[in-house]
Amino acid sequence: MSEKLKPAKLLVIASKAGRVTKRYPYDEPLLSPDFRGKITIDENLCIGCGACVNACPPNALQLMKDKDTVVLRYFVGRCIFCWRCVDVCPVGAIKGLREFELATNDISDLYVHVVHKKAKCEKCEGEGATQRMLYYVVQKSPIVEEYLNECPDCRRKSFIDSVVKRRTGGVSE
Amino acid sequence: MSKLLKKSLWVFHLNTGSCNACDIEILDVLTPYHDAERFGVKLVTSPRHADVILLTGPITIEALPKVVNAIEAAPRPRVVIALGSCGVGGGIWHDTYSTIGGVRGLQKILEERGVVVDAFYYVPGCPIRPEALLYAVAVFKGLVPKKVKSEIKHAE
DSSP states (O other): OOSOOOHHHHHHHHHHHOOOOOOGGGSOOOOOTTOOOOEEEOTTTOOOOOHHHHHOTTOOEEEEEOSSEEEEEEEGGGOOOOOHHHHHOTTOOEEEOOOOOOOBSOGGGGEEEEEEEBOOOTTTOOOOOBHHHHHHHHHHSOSOOTTTTSOHHHHHHHHHHHHHHHHTTOOOO | OOSTTSSOOEEEEEESSOOSHHHHHHHHHTSSTTOGGGGTOEEESSGGGOSEEEEESOOBTTTHHHHHHHHHHSOSSOEEEEEHHHHHHOGGGTTOTTBOOSHHHHHHHHHHHTOOOSEEEEEOOTTOOHHHHHHHHHHHTTSSOOOOOOEEEEEO
16 A cells, blocks of 8 residues: 555546545435434324423423413423433324434524413412313213312312311211 | 635534533544535634534533633634534533533623623534534535424414
8 A cells, every 4th residue: 555546546446436425415314214303292182291391301391380371392402312202192292203403593493382271270260280181181081070170279178178078077068 | 694604614623521422423524424524614623723613512510611711712703503412402411510501501601701702503413413513514504494493382
């Protein structure tokens, strides 16, 4: 190899070897079929239960609770693409994509918000689960409880009241 | 996309406590297979020669003064490209005691110190694919359109 090659010889070798460089931004990327990219949340299926939030290792998925909304926020910039959320989602609302071209000049491009409405308590108009989650529970168990429209605090209160009534021998309605 | 990035980018690779996966991918971009020198990207060994600082890792508190020094040493207009999940949002380490949680924590500190950075760019991925970095360079030069968009979905 120490001898110096002449340009003509070099050209012959180069033409035999061919060209290895991929013309990537104008061409197809080299993706394997099991590559994991960013996720997408289907807003027509999501019930806002927060199972994905518990499973997410870097807290890229977060639930933010407001007075009458629950917002599921997905920050792509922190996601490690482990797809645990895809595995744990009870309704299959989260799907994994093979998308990796996420470069941006504005960090607000990397946020996805899913806004849920909160179910209102009949008694105190307090906090509760999302409306979608109540529908999901009713669908899963056909017995409709009478306290379904109440918030957890009111349920606890009414349960204690009924127990006290039973203890003291009162007639529960 | 940007007037700052129209000419050849000379990049300085700054590891601020990353796991080396992003660093390996950066080196992969410079191989003949994905030839980043098509776009004029060249790795330089000193921030004084660099236009762009490629920042990987969640910026540990131990590395923070050196990071500020390195960014201050780059001539203006200086651009910082945050790479990987750690660089953009802190990644797995976004709320640990020994890191400042990515480039957004760094922005505040640089403002306090009076170090001006003309533009910040973000390339998420864990680790970034070599193609993702090539795509980022092409987006910043305005060769291909930007794909990500912020979305607000309403579940009725």
